Amino acid sequence: MADLEAMVGDSRVTVEEFRIERGKVEEFARAITDPNPVFRDGAVARERGYDRLPAPLTYARVSAFPRYRADGVEGHGFDLGFEPEYVLHGEQAYEYERPLQVGDVLTGTTTLTEVYQRDGGRAGTMTFAVLETAYRDDAAELVLTEQATVIETKDAVQDTAERGETAADSNDVDSETASPTTGFESAVEDGPAVTALDELAVGDAGPRIVVEDVTRQQFVKYAGASGDFNPIHYDESYARAAGNESVFGQGMFTAGIASRVVTDWVGLESVSAFGVRFQSPVVPGETIIASSKLVDSHPDDGVVEVALEATNQYGRTLLTGTATASVDS
Numbered sequence: 001m002a003d004l005e006a007m008v009g010d011s012r013v014t015v016e017e018f019r020i021e022r023g024k025v026e027e028f029a030r031a032i033t034d035p036n037p038v039f040r041d042g043a044v045a046r047e048r049g050y051d052r053l054p055a056p057l058t059y060a061r062v063s064a065f066p067r068y069r070a071d072g073v074e075g076h077g078f079d080l081g082f083e084p085e086y087v088l089h090g091e092q093a094y095e096y097e098r099p100l101q102v103g104d105v106l107t108g109t110t111t112l113t114e115v116y117q118r119d120g121g122r123a124g125t126m127t128f129a130v131l132e133t134a135y136r137d138d139a140a141e142l143v144l145t146e147q148a149t150v151i152e153t154k155d156a157v158q159d160t161a162e163r164g165e166t167a168a169d170s171n172d173v174d175s176e177t178a179s180p181t182t183g184f185e186s187a188v189e190d191g192p193a194v195t196a197l198d199e200l201a202v203g204d205a206g207p208r209i210v211v212e213d214v215t216r217q218q219f220v221k222y223a224g225a226s227g228d229f230n231p232i233h234y235d236e237s238y239a240r241a242a243g244n245e246s247v248f249g250q251g252m253f254t255a256g257i258a259s260r261v262v263t264d265w266v267g268l269e270s271v272s273a274f275g276v277r278f279q280s281p282v283v284p285g286e287t288i289i290a291s292s293k294l295v296d297s298h299p300d301d302g303v304v305e306v307a308l309e310a311t312n313q314y315g316r317t318l319l320t321g322t323a324t325a326s327v328d329s
Contacts, residue, residue: 004115004129007078014077014133015108018068022102024225025055028062031218031225032256033211036263049269055100057259057274058092060135060146061252063108064227076131077110082152085232085242089251090128090149093275097142099268106135106143113147124154147275200304200327206265206292211257214249216284222253248281254288254318258310261292266304266325276308276321287313292323302326 029039034056037044045053062068070077100106110133120126128151135144219233228250231238239247255276262271282288289311296305308321 001115001117001127004080004112004127007112008115009111009113010078011109011111012073012077013070013107014073014110015063015068015106015135016070018063018104018106018108018135020055020059020100020102020104020106022053024062025053025059025102028059028225028256029056031222032056032058032253032260033209033218034256034260034263036260038268048267050099050101052101052103054268055102056256057094057096057263057268057271058252058256059100060094060133060144061226061228063106063135066227076129076148076150078112078129078131080129080150080152082127082129082150084230085238086153088151088153089278090151091147091275091277092149092252092255093147093273095145095273096271097144100143104143105138108133108135108146120153126154127152200294200297202294202297204294206294206306207261208292209257209260209264209288209290211288214282214284214286214288216247219247219249219253219284222250222256226250226252228252246283248283251276251278251281251319254278254282254310255321257288258290258308258319258321261290261308262306262323262325265292265306266327270325270327271323272303272326273324274321275323276319278319279317280312280319282312282318288318289313302328 026040029036038048038050038054039056040053042053110131112129113132114130115128117125117127128149130147130149133146133148134142135146137143216234223229223233230250232242232244233239233247233250236247255278258276259274262274291309291311293307294304295307298304304325304327306323306325308319308323310318310320312318
């Protein structure tokens with residue numbers, strides 16, 4: 001722990017020549033089951049005010065690919081000494097200066113901002129590391145700030161009860177049992193898109209995204225799109241050897257699906273912040289149900305606060321989160 005604490009405040013360039021590519025944007029959108037044409041159709045993007053195709057809210061995850069990592073950098077860029085089979089992704093948060101767009105070339109500088117330990121019950125002592133990455137474009141303008149909390153446990157952790165302090169109190173977001181879906185591997189229910197603040201009231205529910213019967217193949221597709229190739233998400237033997245009952249989906253796969261309830265509701269370009277706290281993994285055969293609710297509104301500046309939740313079909317919470325957006329008054 002002393003070695004980790006000595007690194008707090010250290011910064012290093014971890015991402016270089018992170019080029020936002022049209023084909024990769026579409027691949028990533030498909031991996032998070034998002035059919036929104038703004039990510040693949042230039043005419044639609046122009047209609048919505050973009051001069052270039054934008055990327056989904058969680059697209060910065062693609063910077064994990066080795067071709068974008070600075071020389072000698074692996075993982076988050078710091079040798080934390082964590083055992084990969086016992087590492088959890090606790091939280092992920094973003095602050096946006098503007099959306100990422102095709103043609104951007106970004107550099108990322110990561111700072112280890114905090115380390116601490118907590119008792120995780122059956123999971124033993126849990127070690128937390130908080131890393132913040134600032135992405136700047138080729139004009140040195142800040143585009144995006146990303147914060148990730150990673151956790152090392154002493155044993156495999158599969159359910160919320162064993163996650164101890166990593167699980168926050170669930171936000172008050174309604175969810176229901178999923179109904180059959182068709183089409184692009186998911187369905188959107190309820191909650192029309194809004195374009196003005198007077199169309200919203202505190203307590204309103206946004207769109208509900210339902211992705212039925214998730215598969216190992218979807219975890220592999222997300223790995224290929226995002227660069228998250230931890231074998232615990234697709235190699236059954238590896239997952240079981242680490243003490244898990246089966247492979248399970250990447251937390252950011254679920255987060256990507258959850259991000260759709262925000263962009264489908266208030267529009268990608270209006271979002272200034274998005275963050276999630278992971279509470280339980282999704283396993284093959286489960287359904288992901290993402291829902292949202294408006295919890296605060298500021299008419300003076302048009303800023304709204306949205307609470308998010310993703311559950312499985314049995315009501316188990318997979319993640320909770322929040323988003324901040326600016327909607328025209």
